[in-house]
Amino acid sequence: MDATNQFVSDPAVVIDNVSMTYKVATNESNPSGDPAWSKLIKRLTPGQRMATVHALKPMSMVASHGETIGVIGRNGSGKSTLMRLIGGNERPTTGSVLATNTPVALGVSAALMPDLPGEENIHLGCLAMGLTPTQVVAKYDQIVELSGLGSAIHLPMKSYSSGMSSRLRFAIATAIDPEILILDEALNTGDAEFSQRTKARMTELRKQAGCVFLVSHAMESIRDLCNRVIWLDKGDFLHDGEPEAVIKLYERFIEQLRRGDLAGADKTKRAARREMQAVEIQESERGRRSIR
Numbered sequence: 001m002d003a004t005n006q007f008v009s010d011p012a013v014v015i016d017n018v019s020m021t022y023k024v025a026t027n028e029s030n031p032s033g034d035p036a037w038s039k040l041i042k043r044l045t046p047g048q049r050m051a052t053v054h055a056l057k058p059m060s061m062v063a064s065h066g067e068t069i070g071v072i073g074r075n076g077s078g079k080s081t082l083m084r085l086i087g088g089n090e091r092p093t094t095g096s097v098l099a100t101n102t103p104v105a106l107g108v109s110a111a112l113m114p115d116l117p118g119e120e121n122i123h124l125g126c127l128a129m130g131l132t133p134t135q136v137v138a139k140y141d142q143i144v145e146l147s148g149l150g151s152a153i154h155l156p157m158k159s160y161s162s163g164m165s166s167r168l169r170f171a172i173a174t175a176i177d178p179e180i181l182i183l184d185e186a187l188n189t190g191d192a193e194f195s196q197r198t199k200a201r202m203t204e205l206r207k208q209a210g211c212v213f214l215v216s217h218a219m220e221s222i223r224d225l226c227n228r229v230i231w232l233d234k235g236d237f238l239h240d241g242e243p244e245a246v247i248k249l250y251e252r253f254i255e256q257l258r259r260g261d262l263a264g265a266d267k268t269k270r271a272a273r274r275e276m277q278a279v280e281i282q283e284s285e286r287g288r289r290s291i292r
């Protein structure tokens with residue numbers, strides 16, 4: 001059994017040939033060279049064209065229960081796009097995302113109200129995630145403790161620093177012991193003490209066989225919290241494996257770019273892609289998929 005196959009036990013999320021393409025208006029002349037868009041272009045404001053952004057090129061992977069998967073890559077590589085697709089916030093252009101449960105993103109902030117104190121926002125956030133009022137009461141102390149906000153929990157959320165509100169959002173999002181949790185750049189604003197608590201909570205989730213996706217530019221957080229890492233670059237799924245191995249390749253690539261060694265950076269990318277053991281998801285019978 002190869003390194004990739006060991007990830008395939010007990011799948012939580014299956015990403016089956018998923019890609020995401022956006023069409024955006026641009027002032028650049030003939031950005032995509034796609035004649036099919038010429039009719040549409042005529043209807044746009046003069047001077048504007050449609051550009052095609054390949055935010056995520058076709059990719060397949062399987063995330064299992066008990067995995068904390070770090071998602072790394074340069075700006076604009078498709079990390080957040082992939083998280084939105086996994087979270088069900090957007091539909092992919094091709095392929096499908098299958099999950100064993102509804103993924104919880106730290107974006108419960110949508111349900112939170114800046115004018116209300118943290119304590120009332122705990123109720124709002126938990127209700128928005130489907131907890132009953134009795135369950136919220138049972139979880140309340142644990143959430144306040146994890147947030148580490150102390151008496152600030154009685155202050156309106158609009159008075160919180162970005163670190164404080166991200167701590168509260170993390171505490172709320174993990175309160176329901178989510179089976180699938182998406183943390184997109186959510187933990188970077190916490191201080192050292194919160195990092196310890198976050199780590200402990202994420203270890204608990206992993207032990208309960210949760211599956212966590214963690215997008216971060218902070219390699220220390222990725223090293224600390226993840227047991228698997230995927231690397232995206234300009235929409236390409238470049239590598240997938242043990243954190244140290246993937247981070248080493250990524251850091252070499254970034255260093256080569258910094259030095260202006262484009263040939264070296266390209267070589268690193270090609271090596272990463274070549275070494276990756278891709279999974280193949282097959283439809284064994286209508287509606288049933290198997291993983292190779």
Ligand SMILES: Nc1ncnc2c1ncn2[C@@H]1O[C@H](COP(=O)(O)OP(=O)(O)OP(=O)(O)O)[C@@H](O)[C@H]1O
Nearest residue numbers: 022024053055073074075076077078079080081082
């Ligand atoms: N709604 C959208 N409409 C058009 N283009 C988009 C949209 N969302 C993302 N993109 C484009 O898709 C590409 C990937 O963006 P994405 O936000 O997924 O990257 P990222 O890896 O999360 O970047 P960062 O590290 O900067 O957060 C970028 O080129 C971005 O401009």
